[in-house]
Amino acid sequence: MNRAKKEEAKKLREAYESMSPEELEEFERRRRIKSLAEQIHSELFPEEYDFMMDSIADAKDRRRGINPMSDEYTAKVNARRKELGVSPLGDNGMPTDNSSWDVAHAEAIRRLK
Template sequence: MNRVEKELARKRAELCEELGEEQVQKMELAESLARSIHQEVFPEEYDHMMDSVSDANDRRRGINPMSVDYTAEVNARRSELGVTPLGENGMPTDSSSWEVAKAEAMRRLK
């Protein structure tokens, strides 16, 4: 077990003492579901993972390597969901998409 894993285990143990094992498991399930929902509903936020070297350099310079049509389509869908549009470089500008995913996860768990 490396240092990061030890620290995560320590924090989880502290949280279990404070909230209880059952509450921590529910919280972890909700976070996992929210991650899954976020990846499903907002795949454009993960596009940068497949960038070529030149695309990554463009993003660093503030240039969006995605096509204009795709960006317009994505931003229209995001606005329908109440999420801010992507920035000039094609990356999210805030965490509003995560808030939508977390809310949906909580709705599904109830």
Template sequence: MNRYKTEEARARQNARAGKTPAESAELDQQETLQASIYELARTIHIERFPEEYDHYYDSIADASDRTSGINPMSKEYIERVTAKRKKEGVSPLAENGLPTANDTWEIVLAEAERQLQPK
């Protein structure tokens, strides 16, 4: 087990120390719900804001351009994405095509919580 997983397991165990089985089960349920919310939010984010993942597919030259502050995407694509983001009410991408704020994540997280929270 790597250090992160070890620390995560230790924190999980400490959170349950001195708890009744029912309280531990409630914590398990909350953690499961939270994990489901984050998983759904990530899926929604990828579907609604795929432009924030464009840099994953950069060639070496494209990555170098982004590092220099140049967006390697076509002008038409940049304009289309800018208009879409403005319509959605989120911050525009930086000159290099990377996100500058977490506002899109906050939107999809709230949407995922609405979809999965028990009523």
């Protein structure tokens, strides 16, 4: 376990100790929703993680506002995003707002009910 994970676990233990049973239940519910929303977001919107695999040249292009993804791929992705009620990707291939996270969060809540 690395240092960051140890610190996170320590903070979590401290938080658990200071909570009432009702607070603890609500805290756990929110953690489950957040975790599921992250999973749903990565499944529904993988294009928002494409930048992680950018080469140095692609990263420079994105900073300049140039989308390194192909036009066909971008059009296909933006059509799917429109169907889901999410704003299209910006000119640099990055999301322009948090609407995809809103969709993922709403789906997580729906699945956990």
